[in-house]
Amino acid sequence: MMGERTVMQEALFYSFNLEQHVPADHMLRSIDRFVDLSGLRAHLQPFYSSMGRPSIDPELMVRMLIVGYCQGIRSERRLCEEVHLNLAYRWFCRLGLEGQVPDHSTFSKNRHGRFRDSDLLRHLFEQSVQRCMEEGLVGGEAFAVDASLIKADASRQKGVEGSRGLPPEATSRAIDEYLSVLDDAAFGAASEVTPKFVSPADPAARWTAAHGGQAFFAYSTNYLIDLDHAVIVDVEASTAVRQAEVSAAKTMIERADERFDLYPERLAADTAYGSAETLQWLVHDRGIEPHIPVFDRSDRKDGTFSRADFAYDRESDTYTCPAGKELRKFHRSFTTPRSGVTKANTMKYRASKRDCDACPMKPRCCPNMPSRYVPRSVHEGARDLARDIAKTEAYAESRCLRKKVEMLFAHLKRILKLDRLRLRGPCGAKDEFLLAATAQNLRKLAKLIPMPQPAPAI
Numbered sequence: 001m002m003g004e005r006t007v008m009q010e011a012l013f014y015s016f017n018l019e020q021h022v023p024a025d026h027m028l029r030s031i032d033r034f035v036d037l038s039g040l041r042a043h044l045q046p047f048y049s050s051m052g053r054p055s056i057d058p059e060l061m062v063r064m065l066i067v068g069y070c071q072g073i074r075s076e077r078r079l080c081e082e083v084h085l086n087l088a089y090r091w092f093c094r095l096g097l098e099g100q101v102p103d104h105s106t107f108s109k110n111r112h113g114r115f116r117d118s119d120l121l122r123h124l125f126e127q128s129v130q131r132c133m134e135e136g137l138v139g140g141e142a143f144a145v146d147a148s149l150i151k152a153d154a155s156r157q158k159g160v161e162g163s164r165g166l167p168p169e170a171t172s173r174a175i176d177e178y179l180s181v182l183d184d185a186a187f188g189a190a191s192e193v194t195p196k197f198v199s200p201a202d203p204a205a206r207w208t209a210a211h212g213g214q215a216f217f218a219y220s221t222n223y224l225i226d227l228d229h230a231v232i233v234d235v236e237a238s239t240a241v242r243q244a245e246v247s248a249a250k251t252m253i254e255r256a257d258e259r260f261d262l263y264p265e266r267l268a269a270d271t272a273y274g275s276a277e278t279l280q281w282l283v284h285d286r287g288i289e290p291h292i293p294v295f296d297r298s299d300r301k302d303g304t305f306s307r308a309d310f311a312y313d314r315e316s317d318t319y320t321c322p323a324g325k326e327l328r329k330f331h332r333s334f335t336t337p338r339s340g341v342t343k344a345n346t347m348k349y350r351a352s353k354r355d356c357d358a359c360p361m362k363p364r365c366c367p368n369m370p371s372r373y374v375p376r377s378v379h380e381g382a383r384d385l386a387r388d389i390a391k392t393e394a395y396a397e398s399r400c401l402r403k404k405v406e407m408l409f410a411h412l413k414r415i416l417k418l419d420r421l422r423l424r425g426p427c428g429a430k431d432e433f434l435l436a437a438t439a440q441n442l443r444k445l446a447k448l449i450p451m452p453q454p455a456p457a458i
Contacts, residue, residue, distance in 0.1 A: 018096060021087050028092040030446035031070060034131050037062060043123060047114040056102045061110060062124065063093040064102075069439035072417040077104040112173070116427060121434040125235065126259060128441040132231045133260065135449055139228035143264040144402045145252065145273065147220040147238070147245040148409040150429075151420040152205035154217040159197035159207065170200045174425035178204040181426050186236065186251070190244035202424040206240035219421065219429040220245055221412070223405055223437070224252040226262075230404040231444060233262060235437040237429040242272050249273060250281065253288075266291050268398040276345070279386050280379035290386045291398035298375075305365050310374050318349065319374050321365065325355040327374055346375040412436055 022029055037059045044058055067089050068079040083089040084101045095101070115121060132138050160167070166175065182188030187204055197207040199217045209215035222245055224234040234252035238244040249269070256262040266289040267282060274295035282288045298307035310319040310327065319327040327349040329340045340347045356362055356371040366372040377383060389395050413419040418436050421429055 016097060018087060018091050022091045023088075024451070026088050027070070027443070027446055028067065028088050030449075030451055031066070031442045032092055033449075033451075034128070034442055034445045035063070035066065036127065036131075040120075043120065044114055044118055047118050056106050056110075058110070058114070060093055060095070061102065061107060062120075064089075065107070065435055066439065066442070067092055069416060069435045070443060072415060074417050074422055076107045080104045111423075111431060116431070121431055121438075125434045125438045125441075128438045128445075129231065129233055129260065132229075132441055132445060135445060137229040137231050137444070137448060138226045138233065138262070140226065140262045141265050142227040142268065142398065142401070143224055143233065143253075143256075143262075143266075144227055144268040144398075144405045145222070145224050145249045146269065146402075146405040146409070147222045147248070147272075148412070149208065149210060149218040149240055150221055150413075150418065150433075152199070152202050152217040152219055152429075153421050153424050154199035154202040154205050156197075156214075156216050158201065159199050159217065162195040162198050162207070166198060166200055166203055172201070172424075174202045174204070174428070175200075177425035177427050178202075184426075185247040186238035186244045187426055188239075190239055190247060191241045193241075204239065204426045204429075208240045210240070219426075220248070221409075221429075221433045221436075222248040222252065223408060224249070224256060225405050225408065227268065227398070227401045227404060229444065229448060230408060232408065232437045232441055233260070235433050237426060237433050246273055246275070246278055249278075253286065264288060266394070266398065268292070268402040270402075271295050274386065276377040276379035276383055279382040283382040283385055289389060290382070291389060291395050291402075292386055293390065294383050294386050296383075303364065304367070305361075305372075307374050312376070319376075321351060321361075321372065323355075323359050323361050323365075325351055325359070327351045327372070341378055342375075344375075345378045347378065349374045349376060408440060411440065416440070 040059050040062065048055065064079060064083055067073070067083065068076070071082075073079045073082055080101050080103070083093055083095070090096065090099065093099075129138070178188075181204065184190075195207045196215075197217075199205055199207075202217065205217035205219055207215055208218050218240045220238045220240045222236040222238055223232055225232050233256050236248040236252050238248040253264075253267070268291040271293045272295075274290075274292045276295075279290050279292065279294070282290045282292075300306045305322060309322055312319050316326075317329070321327060329347055329349055330338070331350065331352060342348065350373040351371045353371040356366060359365070416436055416439060418432065421432055423429065423432055
């Protein structure tokens, strides 16, 4: 017999337990085990007034931000709508069924105020790293570092020529932040090169065509990860130039040592970090093995001998050419001793003109020069060490493991949807990168640390 719908009178009272309606295998339930915000109010207490109307609970806003970045919800307006409708989101945010979701404008007010002044988001990220260490996910022996370009919230069509500078009437929070970081090694002081275009909306974003296609305005997010389980140990925002990324890597290594007492034995990276100065800093200043390809432009393409064809003897401090002749820094004595170091921090080892004139290999060595010289960096010792490490099995293993940081960037852009920033200015980029890295570490914990199973009934 076919039933029919009956009109039911609404009940006066309902028995509803939100806890029972969140699936046991829901990601937020697993993440909730590792979110400890017990010290949040004490951290923010100096930034709230002791008088006036009570504010929105900061723990609620932080939990909502964690939900947004873990689930790839970039819009704060949409985040408020999703938390209002989704039972699991309400459970994670401790809202219950009747809890009121704050207005989306509350986030921007607190982000530009209390959260930024107290460096709260850095504090939350470091808490996630500390929890990963407590769970045994951080080995601390091998790190990898890399950077990835993230498009800025700036229109490429509205950029102005870099040589002209910003319009004098332009004012905004992003411009004020840009002016405050002109001396920062990760932004204004990273490079003296004037960019081709500058965005009036976000002048700290760098015009770049590094992807090989259409140029755009971008920031760089820099990750320092532990190679055991690809936990993000530190994150830093920088302008999108190589010098800034190298400076950010040094900052992250020093901060990991200071905050967590993490001092890696080796560091894996790509050729962008293989300059002589960077290798010198790693080897001699920090005592870290560089598992990094050496940045070297000495190979010649015209068929003449490259620097690799000249053998260096450390004891005599000389080079030997393919014809067996010596190249020295000096061929005569000076009354006043000279260092022989050029402005480029190199030393030139020259052959005798007499040897070169009589040499049958001159057309293949220095056809357009009276004699051949070979430049050698003052940091060549660190470069030689990096070349020796590159011949080991440990280096080959590091090269494979280094791909983990590339996988994190792919996850960041494809799963967490952070392929374009929503906030402007260096502080906005920093906030987004910190929240995204926190979300990735929390998701890593939820994935690798299984949920405790309930005890069987007796």
